[in-house]
Amino acid sequence: MRVELVKRKEHSRKMALLSPLIAVGLTAIAAGFIFSISGHNPLFGLYKFFIEPLTQEWSLNATIAKATPLILIACGLSVCYLSNNWNIGAEGQFVVGALFGSALPILMPDFESAATLPLMMAFGAIGGALWALIPALLKTRFNTNEILTSLMLVYVASLLLDYLVRGPWRDPGGYNFPESALFSDAATLSTVPGTSLSYAAPITLIVAVVLAVVLGKTIKGFEIRVMGESPRAGSFAGFSAKKLTLFSFAIAGGLAGLAGTMEVSGALNQLLPTISPGYGFTAIIVAFLGRLNPFGIIVAGFVLALSYIGGEAVQSAMGVSNKIASVIQGLLLFFVLACDTLILYRIRFVGRRGSAGEVSHV
Amino acid sequence: MGDGVAETETMSGDGGAARQSRSGKDTLLDARGLIKRFGDILANDRVDLVINKGEIHALLGENGAGKSTLVKMFYGSLEPDGGEILWQGQRVDIGNPAAARELGIGMVFQHFSLFEALTVAENIALALPNPGRMSELANRIQSVSRDYGLPLNPDDIVADLPVGIRQRIEIVRCLLQEPQLIIMDEPTSVLTPQEADLLFLTLERLAKEGCAVLYISHRLEEVKRICHHATILRHGQVVRECDPTKETPASLASMMVGADVASVSASSQKPQIGETRLALKNLSAKAATPFATALNKVSLDLRAGEVVAIAGVAGNGQGELFDAISGEMQVAADMVVLDGKPCGNRNITWRRRQNAAFVPEERLGHGAVPGMKLSQNIVLTRHRTGDKLVSGFFVSNANAGKMEQRIKKSFDVRMSHDDPEARSLSGGNLQKFVVGRELDRKPGVLIVNQPTWGVDAGAAALIRQALIDLARSGSAVLVISQDLDEIFEIADRIAVISRGYLSAAEPTADMNRERVGLLMAGGAEAQGEVA
Numbered sequence: 076m077r078v079e080l081v082k083r084k085e086h087s088r089k090m091a092l093l094s095p096l097i098a099v100g101l102t103a104i105a106a107g108f109i110f111s112i113s114g115h116n117p118l119f120g121l122y123k124f125f126i127e128p129l130t131q132e133w134s135l136n137a138t139i140a141k142a143t144p145l146i147l148i149a150c151g152l153s154v155c156y157l158s159n160n161w162n163i164g165a166e167g168q169f170v171v172g173a174l175f176g177s178a179l180p181i182l183m184p185d186f187e188s189a190a191t192l193p194l195m196m197a198f199g200a201i202g203g204a205l206w207a208l209i210p211a212l213l214k215t216r217f218n219t220n221e222i223l224t225s226l227m228l229v230y231v232a233s234l235l236l237d238y239l240v241r242g243p244w245r246d247p248g249g250y251n252f253p254e255s256a257l258f259s260d261a262a263t264l265s266t267v268p269g270t271s272l273s274y275a276a277p278i279t280l281i282v283a284v285v286l287a288v289v290l291g292k293t294i295k296g297f298e299i300r301v302m303g304e305s306p307r308a309g310s311f312a313g314f315s316a317k318k319l320t321l322f323s324f325a326i327a328g329g330l331a332g333l334a335g336t337m338e339v340s341g342a343l344n345q346l347l348p349t350i351s352p353g354y355g356f357t358a359i360i361v362a363f364l365g366r367l368n369p370f371g372i373i374v375a376g377f378v379l380a381l382s383y384i385g386g387e388a389v390q391s392a393m394g395v396s397n398k399i400a401s402v403i404q405g406l407l408l409f410f411v412l413a414c415d416t417l418i419l420y421r422i423r424f425v426g427r428r429g430s431a432g433e434v435s436h437v
Numbered sequence: 438m439g440d441g442v443a444e445t446e447t448m449s450g451d452g453g454a455a456r457q458s459r460s461g462k463d464t465l466l467d468a469r470g471l472i473k474r475f476g477d478i479l480a481n482d483r484v485d486l487v488i489n490k491g492e493i494h495a496l497l498g499e500n501g502a503g504k505s506t507l508v509k510m511f512y513g514s515l516e517p518d519g520g521e522i523l524w525q526g527q528r529v530d531i532g533n534p535a536a537a538r539e540l541g542i543g544m545v546f547q548h549f550s551l552f553e554a555l556t557v558a559e560n561i562a563l564a565l566p567n568p569g570r571m572s573e574l575a576n577r578i579q580s581v582s583r584d585y586g587l588p589l590n591p592d593d594i595v596a597d598l599p600v601g602i603r604q605r606i607e608i609v610r611c612l613l614q615e616p617q618l619i620i621m622d623e624p625t626s627v628l629t630p631q632e633a634d635l636l637f638l639t640l641e642r643l644a645k646e647g648c649a650v651l652y653i654s655h656r657l658e659e660v661k662r663i664c665h666h667a668t669i670l671r672h673g674q675v676v677r678e679c680d681p682t683k684e685t686p687a688s689l690a691s692m693m694v695g696a697d698v699a700s701v702s703a704s705s706q707k708p709q710i711g712e713t714r715l716a717l718k719n720l721s722a723k724a725a726t727p728f729a730t731a732l733n734k735v736s737l738d739l740r741a742g743e744v745v746a747i748a749g750v751a752g753n754g755q756g757e758l759f760d761a762i763s764g765e766m767q768v769a770a771d772m773v774v775l776d777g778k779p780c781g782n783r784n785i786t787w788r789r790r791q792n793a794a795f796v797p798e799e800r801l802g803h804g805a806v807p808g809m810k811l812s813q814n815i816v817l818t819r820h821r822t823g824d825k826l827v828s829g830f831f832v833s834n835a836n837a838g839k840m841e842q843r844i845k846k847s848f849d850v851r852m853s854h855d856d857p858e859a860r861s862l863s864g865g866n867l868q869k870f871v872v873g874r875e876l877d878r879k880p881g882v883l884i885v886n887q888p889t890w891g892v893d894a895g896a897a898a899l900i901r902q903a904l905i906d907l908a909r910s911g912s913a914v915l916v917i918s919q920d921l922d923e924i925f926e927i928a929d930r931i932a933v934i935s936r937g938y939l940s941a942a943e944p945t946a947d948m949n950r951e952r953v954g955l956l957m958a959g960g961a962e963a964q965g966e967v968a
Contacts (some may be wrong), residue, residue: 084857286837295830304806305803305804308803311795311797311803311817348757
């Protein structure tokens with residue numbers, strides 16, 4: 076008995092939808108296994124992790140608040156990944172965006188007007204985009220590997236944030252705590268009336284819908300998909316790979332920067348040495364789990380946000396380290412990428428030996 | 438294995454009769470009722486094949502007929518799902534290529550498996566089970582290669598050698614294992630006519646010594662010339678066996694296709710030559726990578742109403758020339774002139790808007806995106822050519838779908854369901870689509886690189902006729918091709934490219950194969966140096 080992968084003639088639409096679900100299922104099984112080897116009831120652990128946060132209003136709100144930046148960043152990353160640009164540095168672009176966005180309320184605290192928030196968000200998006208353009212320019216100009224450069228810039232960005240909140244941007248009246256002054260009301264992203272959700276959620280929703288239209292219906296979206304699948308065919312179509320690299324990094328950085336600004340303005344209301352529990356990295360998983368499709372990303376954003384809340388839940392209820400959240404996120408990405416094989420291949424069980432190496436040739 | 442045996446027994450009809458008449462004490466390989474399935478596709482359906490000692494045996498068939506699958510089973514890289522193989526009367530189970538070599542079956546592949554950075558001797562040593570001392574091996578290589586008229590220098594680095602010599606390495610590597618059966622997959626597709634003649638001498642000599650050759654080729658002329666027996670496959674089944682010396686290339690082709698192949702009518706209409714549509718003036722470009730070819734002062738005038746063909750052996754700058762004309766590689770402005778407008782530094786979109794159209798050699802991954810639907814692949818080259826495929830920012834899928842239907846109909850593109858992904862089409866059908874997509878525009882200038890490469894006879898005839906018809910309607914057509922039969926069939930003038938130099942284009946009537954062959958083998962280069 077042997078297992079063979081047989082290449083399909085075309086992409087399987089069914090598997091494109093099913094593969095993330097299979098991956099989530101496999102992740103749950105693996106997570107249950109981890110709970111049981113660390114001496115806990117696996118079903119109870121899974122319930123606490125995946126189900127319970129959805130049953131209470133406060134934890135549901137917390138899930139949406141966590142999902143918002145994940146979805147916004149992942150939307151930008153999907154543009155990069157669809158066009159074959161491997162931007163791993165959204166975390167840094169998020170932080171630099173937050174810094175640019177915070178410059179206004181921190182350096183000019185008395186500037187309070189209706190323009191304050193829109194300006195902050197514009198600065199945040201520009202800051203994130205500029206930070207993302209560094210690896211993009213290095214790639215187009217010097218052929219450097221964008222995976223390495225974008226990743227390394229994450230650490231530069233977080234050290235920059237650390238320096239600013241401990242040094243020049245520290246709150247003068249803050250008893251030497253490493254944090255900035257609280258933002259004025261005009262610089263605070265308010266909540267949607269009647270709910271406890273910040274405006275970040277509807278803004279993110281609009282961005283996702285616009286992006287879905289751009290990717291699915293426009294010539295720019297076509298260009299992005301062609302370049303990702305076949306750069307040679309893309310250049311035959313007259314598209315420029317370099318321009319698209321700059322474009323996709325700028326979009327991804329801009330959205331990450333916007334997410335960063337909305338996070339410090341809405342959720343935190345000030346700059347702290349750490350403003351992100353790894354949103355920029357988790358968003359990579361969100362992007363792939365969501366099939367690089369904005370609507371898929373919205374669903375995937377909730378699943379991953381749940382893992383943050385669930386991690387805290389199992390920590391408090393069962394005394395498991397909340398690092399379990401990172402482990403489960405990692406497992407999820409692993410299974411998603413593995414299950415994606417099924418989109419272009421199908422599994423066949425064969426009774427007798429043969430040469431598996433040739434099978435994929437057909 | 439059970440059902441396989443049953444299959445063999447049930448089929449003792451015409452295949453069995455053929456076997457009785459052909460197999461005897463000189464039989465080397467006797468395949469009976471071989472079956473190979475890939476998923477739902479039956480690639481080989483109860484194939485019988487007998488190869489006798491000292492026989493050059495042609496295996497013919499269109500693309501996808503199952504030729505490669507069959508020989509891979511003989512060479513042990515695929516295992517049959519049913520049927521049996523007898524080697525010198527003994528039933529054998531060829532589990533892997535090493536076992537095949539052990540038996541005395543060698544194979545020369547269509548795509549070379551050589552390491553460019555290593556020497557000839559090192560490449561050969563890598564393939565031998567016991568290469569022994571390098572100095573001894575080098576001596577053996579020298580003596581065997583000289584003996585068979587395929588001289589090789591064991592110390593040459595493969596990267597420096599032309600394709601013809603690289604093939605020699607593969608053949609000598611095979612000969613060193615003293616095989617009794619050599620399988621050759623399209624060996625002449627990369628050779629000049631003179632190099633091919635040398636290869637035929639070697640094959641005839643091998644046959645005289647009792648070695649059998651299983652010869653796969655699309656070139657029916659040469660099959661008729663050198664092969665003793667031919668087996669023709671269609672849709673995975675043996676449809677005919679014949680003596681190719683008693684057939685004509687046309688009759689062989691119709692056996693392969695299963696219908697009469699329409700012959701292309703070029704000479705019936707006299708071309709109405711008009712003004713120059715495309716001019717290349719001293720087009721030069723450095724090689725972009727160490728393995729690319731530099732272009733050296735290429736000059737050519739392409740006029741309305743004519744088909745000009747550029748002949749040449751693969752890898753002599755055809756790809757680079759195509760890229761420079763299409764605009765994928767940009768050069769100095771006045772090196773490429775379209776309808777009087779210098780455009781060497783313009784991009785491909787600009788040139789398309791000047792009513793030029795391009796069909797690259799690589800269908801999948803260059804001419805079309807494998808994972809995209811055909812309608813999307815139409816948008817690929819026609820999004821800026823005024824076909825109403827894009828309005829504002831938005832792509833009109835409806836209009837793309839209509840065009841896909843139109844091209845499908847007028848170029849007979851066959852597909853299993855409507856608007857499939859490009860990758861699911863067979864080579865011939867995809868080529869009809871890629872050519873049809875451009876012809877549908879009625880371009881003023883059309884540049885095609887290898888229009889019928891790896892395409893079955895029926896599709897090839899359709900494409901060639903369409904190219905001629907386009908030229909006769911007043912457009913200029915430039916065909917880059919390695920297929921001399923094709924070139925002499927459709928071209929009004931012929932130029933030859935060799936190591937990045939292009940010979941002057943001369944009327945087809947003044948050219949013959951010998952002259953083209955000499956130009957391919959470096960004559961074009963000498964002419965270019967003088968010019």
